[in-house]
Amino acid sequence: MTDHIIIGGGVIGLTLAYSLACQNESVLVLDRGTCGQGTSRAAAGMLATDIELREELHTLAARSRRLYPLLARRLTRETGIDCGYREQPFLLKQNEQ
Numbered sequence: 001m002t003d004h005i006i007i008g009g010g011v012i013g014l015t016l017a018y019s020l021a022c023q024n025e026s027v028l029v030l031d032r033g034t035c036g037q038g039t040s041r042a043a044a045g046m047l048a049t050d051i052e053l054r055e056e057l058h059t060l061a062a063r064s065r066r067l068y069p070l071l072a073r074r075l076t077r078e079t080g081i082d083c084g085y086r087e088q089p090f091l092l093k094q095n096e097q
């Protein structure tokens with residue numbers, strides 16, 4: 001018997017599955033393709049900038065950005081696989097007039 005079924009094996013679905021599994025919950029992840037190869041791959045691992053978000057999502061996005069480096073280090077430590085996360089700040093180019 002499965003406690004949870006997660007539809008979608010992208011970064012959010014897999015992180016949720018990992019979190020539930022760490023709580024001794026049984027999880028089944030379903031994806032129509034290969035996990036991590038859909039939208040998460042197309043986004044190239046970039047997290048949205050504040051300018052791209054609606055106002056009500058700013059707090060959630062800020063918390064996610066703070067937590068993700070911790071998750072990446074934990075997964076590397078537990079699996080021995082480097083997920084490739086690198087802190088790469090970027091600058092927004094000002095429109096030239």
